[in-house]
Amino acid sequence: MEDRDGCALICPSGHSFDRAREGYYNLLVVQHKASRDPGDSKPMVAARRRILDAGIYAPVAEHVSARVVELARGREDFAILDAGCGEGYYLDAIAAALKERGPVRYSLAGIDISKWAVQAAAKRNRDIFWAVGSNKRIPFTRPCLDLIVCMFGFPVWDAFAAAQPSGGLVLLVDPAPDHLAELRAIIYPRVERAEGPGSLDAAERAGYRLVEQQRVTFTAELVGQAQIADLLAMTPHDHRATQAGRESLAARERLTITIDVAVRLLGRS
Numbered sequence: 001m002e003d004r005d006g007c008a009l010i011c012p013s014g015h016s017f018d019r020a021r022e023g024y025y026n027l028l029v030v031q032h033k034a035s036r037d038p039g040d041s042k043p044m045v046a047a048r049r050r051i052l053d054a055g056i057y058a059p060v061a062e063h064v065s066a067r068v069v070e071l072a073r074g075r076e077d078f079a080i081l082d083a084g085c086g087e088g089y090y091l092d093a094i095a096a097a098l099k100e101r102g103p104v105r106y107s108l109a110g111i112d113i114s115k116w117a118v119q120a121a122a123k124r125n126r127d128i129f130w131a132v133g134s135n136k137r138i139p140f141t142r143p144c145l146d147l148i149v150c151m152f153g154f155p156v157w158d159a160f161a162a163a164q165p166s167g168g169l170v171l172l173v174d175p176a177p178d179h180l181a182e183l184r185a186i187i188y189p190r191v192e193r194a195e196g197p198g199s200l201d202a203a204e205r206a207g208y209r210l211v212e213q214q215r216v217t218f219t220a221e222l223v224g225q226a227q228i229a230d231l232l233a234m235t236p237h238d239h240r241a242t243q244a245g246r247e248s249l250a251a252r253e254r255l256t257i258t259i260d261v262a263v264r265l266l267g268r269s
Helices: 042-053 059-072 087-102 115-126 155-161 179-186 199-204 225-233 243-250
Strands: 001-002 008-010 017-020 077-083 105-112 128-131 146-149 167-174 208-223 254-268
Touching: 001 105, 001 179, 008 225, 042 087, 042 115, 042 155, 042 225, 059 077, 059 146, 059 167, 059 208, 077 087, 087 105, 087 115, 105 115, 115 128, 155 208, 179 225, 179 254, 199 208, 199 243, 208 225, 208 243, 225 243
Parallel strands: 077 105, 077 146, 105 128, 146 167
Antiparallel strands: 001 008, 008 017, 167 254, 208 254
């Protein structure tokens, strides 16, 4: 994409994409949508924002931000894409950490298939480039991304490789086996220990290799029925919970949950 006067983007085919008044671009054309309103719904985005702004996942943001600062250290320029940025919480935290601990010149961009998420992200930090878009069609015309962050998202490895030069990095954050174990025990009649993070076979075929793997695990307490309901609403479990499980969860005023995530760094050869 080429930037024209800061208000429109021009793709190589000559199509123009205007910037919305909220400060983001919508690059997801109709023929690339799987539904009329793809991605997270407006209520789901709002619930996630309330949970994140309450600090429930703050240790994850702090860990990822600190790791990004380390990766950027010593670079003259560092271009970062949050692929599946949601409502912008994690990329905003990364931006704050880079600004505080610099000096390094960096550029930040976030894309998400949900327009509701990107609208919320643009309100959170107007200094970041935000766009409605798909990980299958990353909106960069040359391999320019030093780091792609994918937080609880859906990596598309061939598209990632096309957007990164040799030596490019991908930081993946995925649920680990004990993630939200207490919530799952309430809403499902039978719960087996969840599997670990997904396979990296597709990443290896696209030319990536695992550099390091860490695990971040801690507990957090939710207080009040509204906050507990928000946690369920922001997760895929909201579509799978049984009615009995929902009723049991709704009767609770407090819930201690385990946050358990795998943080994996991959490098492109």
